[in-house]
Amino acid sequence: MSTKITKKAKNAQQKKTVQKSAKTKMEKEPEEEKTIEMLCVYCQKPFQEPKVLCCSRLCKECLQTYIVDTVKDDFIACLVCENPMKIPDPYSRPREEWANQYRTDVFLQRMLSAADQVNKSHNCFVCESNRNEATPATQYCFNCDTYYCSKCNELHLQLRGLQGHSIVSIADVKPKDLMTKRNLYCSTHKDRCLDMYCSNEKGLVICDLCAKETHQNCTTIPVPQAAKEWEEKLVKVREKIPAVIELQEQNKEVLRERCSRLGKHTNQKVAEIESAFSRIQTAIDTRKQELLEHVKETADKNGSGLNSMADKTSSYLNAMKDVRTYLTWMDLCGADYDVVSSADIAVAQYDRLYDLSREPSVNDTSAFKDNFHIEESIVSTFVQLVNMIGTDSEGHIIAFKTKQINLRMPEDVHEPVIKDLLLLEDGQLVATDNKNKCVKMTGLSALGDPRTVRLDLRTEPWGVAKLQVNVIAVTGYECLYIITKTEELHLQSTVRTRKDYWAVAALSPINLALTCKFPPCVDIVDITGRKLRSIEADPNGSPYFSIPQYVSVLYDKLLVTDRDQKVLRCLDSYGAAIFNVDATPTGALTHPKGVVASSTGRIFLVENEDVWLVSSCGKMLNKIVSNTPGITALTEENGTLCVSVEGRDVIYYKIIDMSML
Numbered sequence: 001m002s003t004k005i006t007k008k009a010k011n012a013q014q015k016k017t018v019q020k021s022a023k024t025k026m027e028k029e030p031e032e033e034k035t036i037e038m039l040c041v042y043c044q045k046p047f048q049e050p051k052v053l054c055c056s057r058l059c060k061e062c063l064q065t066y067i068v069d070t071v072k073d074d075f076i077a078c079l080v081c082e083n084p085m086k087i088p089d090p091y092s093r094p095r096e097e098w099a100n101q102y103r104t105d106v107f108l109q110r111m112l113s114a115a116d117q118v119n120k121s122h123n124c125f126v127c128e129s130n131r132n133e134a135t136p137a138t139q140y141c142f143n144c145d146t147y148y149c150s151k152c153n154e155l156h157l158q159l160r161g162l163q164g165h166s167i168v169s170i171a172d173v174k175p176k177d178l179m180t181k182r183n184l185y186c187s188t189h190k191d192r193c194l195d196m197y198c199s200n201e202k203g204l205v206i207c208d209l210c211a212k213e214t215h216q217n218c219t220t221i222p223v224p225q226a227a228k229e230w231e232e233k234l235v236k237v238r239e240k241i242p243a244v245i246e247l248q249e250q251n252k253e254v255l256r257e258r259c260s261r262l263g264k265h266t267n268q269k270v271a272e273i274e275s276a277f278s279r280i281q282t283a284i285d286t287r288k289q290e291l292l293e294h295v296k297e298t299a300d301k302n303g304s305g306l307n308s309m310a311d312k313t314s315s316y317l318n319a320m321k322d323v324r325t326y327l328t329w330m331d332l333c334g335a336d337y338d339v340v341s342s343a344d345i346a347v348a349q350y351d352r353l354y355d356l357s358r359e360p361s362v363n364d365t366s367a368f369k370d371n372f373h374i375e376e377s378i379v380s381t382f383v384q385l386v387n388m389i390g391t392d393s394e395g396h397i398i399a400f401k402t403k404q405i406n407l408r409m410p411e412d413v414h415e416p417v418i419k420d421l422l423l424l425e426d427g428q429l430v431a432t433d434n435k436n437k438c439v440k441m442t443g444l445s446a447l448g449d450p451r452t453v454r455l456d457l458r459t460e461p462w463g464v465a466k467l468q469v470n471v472i473a474v475t476g477y478e479c480l481y482i483i484t485k486t487e488e489l490h491l492q493s494t495v496r497t498r499k500d501y502w503a504v505a506a507l508s509p510i511n512l513a514l515t516c517k518f519p520p521c522v523d524i525v526d527i528t529g530r531k532l533r534s535i536e537a538d539p540n541g542s543p544y545f546s547i548p549q550y551v552s553v554l555y556d557k558l559l560v561t562d563r564d565q566k567v568l569r570c571l572d573s574y575g576a577a578i579f580n581v582d583a584t585p586t587g588a589l590t591h592p593k594g595v596v597a598s599s600t601g602r603i604f605l606v607e608n609e610d611v612w613l614v615s616s617c618g619k620m621l622n623k624i625v626s627n628t629p630g631i632t633a634l635t636e637e638n639g640t641l642c643v644s645v646e647g648r649d650v651i652y653y654k655i656i657d658m659s660m661l
Contacts, residue, residue, distance in 0.1 A: 038108070038322055041079045042066055047112055051102040052345055054078035054085060055319045055352050064099035080319045081356050106203060107334055107342035108326070114175035122170065124149035126156075140173050142166040142181040176333040184337060186210060194337060197226035203341040227336035230343035234327060237350045241324045244350075248317040248357050255310035259303060266299040313362045320353045397602070397613045399624040399641060399653035405442065406649050409452060412436045418644040420503060420550075420594075422464045422472060423637040428485070429650065432461035432474060439464070439474055439481075441489055442650075455489035457481060463503035463551075465512065473512060473527070475501045480512075480529060495529040503551045505558070507573060513551050513558055520545040522560055524573060535575040544569060544577075550633070554597035554616060561592040561605070568592055568605055570618060579618030581605070594633040594643075604641060606631055611643060625653065 040047050042062035049060040056079045058066065067076060067087075075084045088101040125146045127135040137147035141156065143165040148156055153167065166181060184194045185207075192207035200218040211220040273292055327346055330338060356362065407416050417435035424430065428443035437460055442452040459477035467473050467482070471492075474481040480495040501514035501523070510527050520543065521536040535558075537543050546564035553559070557578055558571045566589045568581040582589055584607060593606040603614035604624075611625035611634065625631070630646035641653040 038325055041319075047108060050105045050108045050112075051099060052105050053102060054083050055080035055316075055349055055356075057105055057108065057322075060099050060104075063102060064096065067098050068095065080315050081352065083352075103203070103345075105342060105345060107330060107338040110179060110338065111175060111329060111333065114178040117178060118173055118175050122147040124152050126152040138170055139167050140170050142168075142177070143183070145182055179333050179338065180335045195223050196220045197223050197340045199226070202344050205337055205341055223336045223340055227339040230339050233347050234330070234339070234343055237323075237347055238327050238331070240354070241320065241327070241350065244354055244357060245317065245320050245324065248313055248320060251357075251363060252310055252313045252317060255306055255313060259306045259310065262299060262303055262306065266295065270295055309362050313357075316353055316356050316362065319349070320357070323349050323353065397622060397624050398656050399611070400656065402640075402652045402654050404645075404649055404651045407431055407433065407440055407442065407452065408648055409440065409454060411454065416440075416648040418633065418647050418650070419461070420463045420633045421635040421642055421644055421650065422466060423635040423640060423642050424466065424485070425469075425637060427640075429635075429642055430464055430472060430485075430489075431644070431650065432464050434460045434462060435647075437461070439483065439489055441485065453488050455483060455491060457491070458494075463501070463505075463514070465504045465506045467506055467527070468509045471509075473504055473506065475504050475514060480504075480525075480527070482527065495527065497525065497529045498531070499523065502549060505551045505553045507553060507556075513553065513573070515545075515548040515551050515560065517547060520548055522548055522551060522558060522571075533574070535571060538575075538577060544571070544575075550594045552595050552597045552603075554601065554603060559595050559597055559603060561595050563592070566590060566592060568595060568614070581614060581618050581620060584612060584620050584623075593631070596634050596636050598636045602636075604634055604636055606634055606643070611641070624655070 038047070038057075039045060040050070040059045040062050041056045042058045042065070045059075047057065047059055050057045051060050051063045053063065053076070058079070066079075070077075071087070074087050074090045076087060077084050087098055090098060093100070122137040122140075124133075124135040124137045125148065127133040127149060135149045135152075138150050139148045139153040140146070141148065141153075144156075147170065148167075156165075157167070168177070184205075186192045186194055186209070189207050189209045192209050194205045194207055196206050196208055196211045196215075198204040198206055198211070198215050198218045198220050200215075205223060206215060206220070211218075270292065273295065323346055330342070330346070334342075407418060412433070414435040416433045419432045419434045422430040426443070428441055431440045431442070433440055433454075437458070438454045438456045439461055440452055440454045442450075444450060457474070457476055459479065461474045461476050461481070463475040465473050470485045472483050472485065474483060476494075478497050478500050480497060480501075482492045482495065484490045484492050499514075499516045500518070501516050503515045505513045507513055507524065511532065512525050512527070514523050514525055515521075516523060519536065521534050522545070523534050524532045526532060535544065545560070545562050547562060548560050549563045550561045551558060554570065556573060558569075558573060560569045560571065561567075562569065566582065568589070570578040570580070572578060589607055591608045595603065595605050597603050601616040603616065605612045605614050609626070609628050609631060610623050611628075611631070613621045613624050615621055625641075625643065628643065628645060628651070632644050632647070634641060634643040636642075636655070639655045641655050643651050643653070645651055
């Protein structure tokens with residue numbers, strides 16, 4: 001084995017450097033070779049019969065204790081990566097014997113035994129067994145694996161057939177010599193050396209007779225050949241480990257530094273909050289306490305999360321260092337037998353730890369936000385808004401009514417019946433007037449003057465949605481109107497459909513989601529009128545809708561209100577259910593109508609005479625508009641919310657997030 005390692009060292013500069021540094025260290029500290037520095041991850045003491053558990057090694061007794069104390073079912077978690085692993089065969093033996101089923105690290109066990117043997121004092125085997133005399137041994141025979149005194153050693157060398165045995169002074173015996181120079185014999189065929197590797201069972205080395213008798217159906221190869229194959233893999237692992245360890249060291253330092261910075265940052269922001277709230281006095285005391293608690297809660301949460309990531313990285317790092325130490329020992333002291341029997345452990349552990357080191361759970365810190373902004377202008381505004389504080393602690397959203405307009409025009413024959421609204425980025429508001437068969441647009445002209453324009457249609461319009469800048473889609477009776485917007489509204493095309501659709505929402509510039517009453521469904525249609533798919537029922541065949549009314553798009557998901565089932569449904573664009581909202585904090589929904597999702601993920605839902613804020617995961621947060629009779633449709637853009645009232649009026653609200661003040 002030593003000859004092979006020397007040859008490979010000539011071609012691998014890094015390996016040669018490791019060997020050279022190790023040899024230099026051994027020359028300077030000859031006793032260090034006898035010390036085993038790898039410790040059990042459970043008891044942090046030298047190993048006693050080491051057992052392999054995913055990324056870690058434990059003493060057999062420690063593993064059994066760990067199983068008895070922590071395992072509640074048939075699974076055990078790795079102490080390094082916490083990966084749950086099923087107990088190999090939990091029902092074939094008592095719980096107290098489960099540790100016996102785990103693989104013993106042969107190389108590490110032999111290394112420990114060799115070091116223990118070197119550190120012990122020994123008596124002459126012949127004197128002790130034949131004459132019952134405790135004569136200190138001075139010589140050791142590798143061939144006989146026996147200790148002799150000087151006198152018995154002379155007799156030993158005079159026996160025929162024993163003159164060629166390798167004998168050294170007991171003071172010169174080192175663990176490496178015991179590992180590499182002793183012959184290992186089969187436990188079944190006592191006189192046969194272990195010289196064959198069974199590739200069907202990891203780490204199994206047998207004699208040639210076992211290969212013929214009990215492993216005739218297995219693939220067996222000579223130990224030197226197998227060791228050479230495994231050594232090629234170990235060389236690659238040795239080359240990669242330094243870079244991985246260096247990266248993990250950097251990650252650990254970054255995480256620790258973030259933890260330290262978070263503490264300083266938290267103290268600074270607490271001081272800013274204290275200073276700001278000192279100006280608002282008694283009226284703001286309640287709100288002040290809420291913010292301080294929020295800062296501290298966030299700091300604790302982020303600090304705990306970052307520390308957890310740092311601890312996990314440190315655990316992976318220590319395990320990777322153990323792999324490096326393990327490979328260094330194997331390189332210096334391991335025989336072919338050790339490489340064959342244990343190399344797969346190091347390769348598997350490296351692969352596992354390398355994958356773990358790249359996981360977002362130990363690298364991605366984007367979820368830990370640590371910024372809280374206190375601005376002077378906001379403090380002044382807060383003084384004016386102090387009497388409005390008291391909204392839901394999770395919502396903190398309020399709506400200021402800014403204006404109310406009437407959409408009746410001189411050209412109208414009937415009282416307007418506004419079915420749907422669309423607020424555009426430039427502040428123009430588009431409304432569908434179902435009774436007067438037109439689309440109306442109100443806002444400011446290029447000169448800044450208020451003006452309302454209309455586009456008459458052949459059928460009663462219902463829903464409206466934005467396709468792209470200055471292009472909108474409007475539903476009519478068995479058709480879609482594609483309309484462009486300048487200072488006026490222009491009908492670009494009329495697309496015939498096979499159904500009479502109500503509300504519409506744009507999934508993309510060319511694909512639309514439309515609600516239909518007969519049959520009750522949501523169709524996905526392109527702008528040519530071609531139906532791509534229809535969403536009607538869940539996977540069990542139960543219908544989703546009775547009277548689907550309004551629809552909106554939340555990122556890539558659909559929000560649909562059902563007037564008859566009294567529910568807000570969230571589905572993906574292929575019909576998979578995400579969540580349902582069927583109640584407010586005060587009771588069940590009674591009359592859900594308009595719904596709109598903002599670009600920031602907020603959902604606004606009309607329920608009876610109120611507008612509720614709903615989180616992106618379907619939780620009802622707080623009521624932002626109350627007691628507004630006749631409210632139906634609504635739209636939102638850039639913090640402005642518009643709601644239709646009594647079919648003819650539109651009320652504008654400014655949305656303010658109180659938690660940002």
